[in-house]
Amino acid sequence: MILDTENTNNKVKSGLYIVSTPIGNLSDITLRAIEVLKKSDYVLCEDTRISKNLLDRFDIKSKLIPNHKFNEKKNLSKVIEILKSNYIVSLISDAGTPSISDPGAILINECLINKIDIFPIPGASAVSSAISISGFSDKYFFYGFFPQKQNKLKEDFEKLAILDCCVVFFISPKKFNKSIKEIKHYFLDRKILICREMTKFYEEFIRINVDKLEPFKSDPKGELTVVISEKTKEKNSSIILKESDKKNIQMMIKKLSIKDITDLISQYSDIPKKEIYNYCLKLKNEK
Template sequence: MIIKPQSKIKDYQSGLYLVSTPLGNLDDITLRAIETLKKSDFILCEDTRVSKILMNKYEIKSDLISNHKFNEKKNISKIINFLKSGKIISIISDAGTPSISDPGEILINTCIDENIAIFPIPGPSAVSTAISISGFSDKFLFYGFFPEKKNEISNELKRLSEFNHSLVFFVSFKKINKIIPELKKYFSGRKIIFCREMTKLYEEFIRDNVDDLKPFEKEPKGECTVVISEKKDGKINSHKLSESDKVIINKMINKFSIREITQIISSNKNVPKKVIYDYCLKLKNEI
């Protein structure tokens, strides 16, 4: 089915508009997003100080209402009353598409229950932006933010590692070093990319093999979008030992036989036994 672009857009009507805003570079906003925000009676935003920067740039005069995870439930009744009285209300996040790991889900579900119209105004998304430059499979699972407790994070990563597709999640750099051991435990043989400050002045993409990950010596600030590559079909994902594998073998070489080491490593790593055996043999000959 071919859908032709509309040459005319229908007039704005009362309802809730989910408006995507730039990830960082304010030039990434769409013309329709600007028009929608200007037509809005109220704009719900996470942090009014952040949103005012965007509003000032595009001369948007609509009233802002603070709407974050700590007060969104309290705001529901007031917002629903505005919508039922015929107001046009937009909801935005500090960056990207609202309601995706940001406030909005509670209000959207209430609007559905109350039969209030909801309109998506598409635009920037950290998820699609990270996937697009990853080089990994475009069949992906988006998780969002992980729980707070370490054992819960470990359990979630273990469960997610069973999926064959790419995995996208958000994480604060304050937590990144805490989850690196878990990533190496459950996603061995895969590739990873850390996307930081996307579209901003200090945009950075850090690519690595999961097996070779090391803790960040200096934790970058802010949040990060992380993409892990898909699980490869078949048992053998790599024909080389990672540096971390070699460190483990070096520690075992004087305690176990080559055959035992080969069996142990091959049971946990998707590396051919011959590669492991040959490396062990080389170490033995050097001793």
Template sequence: MNSFLPGLYIVSTPIGNLEDITLRALNVLKNSDKILCEDTRRSIKLLNFYGIKKKLIPNHKFNEKKISNSIIQSISNGERISIISDAGTPIISDPGLIIVKECIKNKIDIFPIPGVSAVSTAMSVSGFDDQYFFYGFLQKKSSLIEKEINKIKDYDANIVFFVPAVKINFYIKYFKKFFKCRNIFIGREMTKIHETFYRENLDKFSGFKEKLKGELTVVLSKKINNSSQENFFDENKLIKDIEAYLKRYSLKDVVKLVSEKNNLSKKKVYNICLSIKKK
């Protein structure tokens, strides 16, 4: 690849499914002299999957500043260095910003190799409009969380957060306190076998009873009114509920019960009931 110039390559990698990577990204990784990564144990799985044999250099929040000078020197000597994260697009809530700034400071070329991002993936299936504000990870201490959220609680846009699954109920209590009249979308294990989406009205959502694993992408909707709220519901769960009700109650009673419980129009519920009965 003669046109593969010296510089820093910001390479997007899969967020779960290893097939979600571009041909260009694979070509860049194959032609890199070194690859910076968060965790060599995770990144080696991706490289082995595609038969790429390259030197991996750990690059994380504890050593990024320390190694930045040597990386700049390597690129200045004509090397092509790629940076990847454990999942998705590097720098976005991941290590790498220090090295990018050093490259800019030293007038070293930086090449974006776009691809998968958990942010755009979640937004595409959230059911919300395309205006959003990406926040990333919140602080861990209560006082700092409240200080941060106070700055953004009135934003008239969808807001995207990254949340560790084990802490989701902890953060939901702050979402409920500061973000009134909004819906919440939660993407778990996106693009993986156990991919699951949760869609709830935040005011009514009390959190999860079971323990979740991994990292979650959470999207809070814009403030909602009754008409927009009606368009937001978990259809699969609703169908299961209606199927159970129809075995016990009349069609008329089911329509009344479900429409009131889920804040949906009777016509919408009636049509769902009819489609179930026709199966």
């Protein structure tokens, strides 16, 4: 079948366009995104300095309007008025697909109330990019950014840990370092992919088992996109720690780290690492 690229459905009509922009490498922008941005009367963006670099690169002259989490509610009536006047308005974020852990949902819902047409312009997404190279299950749950409060994080991890799919989240390196203990506790027997600076010059992909996780020695720049693999099918999940194992752990707990004890016990035992780790953690917390 030959697609009709000249179909009237492909023409840029008035309404709101949710335009995906590159997550790093500017060459990843789509031809359709460039076309829509060029024909837009206004482009709503998070940071005008970042968006101007993108627009200048592709000779796009559309007017930029700052639209970030601190002013999107204040902008709402003005933007809706513009859209009702049959203008073409595009919404972009600093990187990736708008409204995915970025401003956008408030405006989109207001457009729905006012029966204003909304059009998605697909493109780059840190979530799908990370999943595509993970080698994990293609069933995934996107969590978004970690909450500020550690108690809320533990509460959410408890729910996420029982899902039979991989989990994707965004996080700063500093926050990631602080959350390693919780990640190990809830996802111990899984694999993890840490993506940094994707599509940029210094992009880095770290693949490791969760139990081997160590903090970054220095905080690298930028946000991390992290994928935790789906649950491991534990054939030996019914096996529990023997009293002899518990005694050995009790003797080692003052001298060795939980990680070292878990590795040692698991070498001569069929007990799941999570079972060993949780018992060590229990002993530590009892002190």
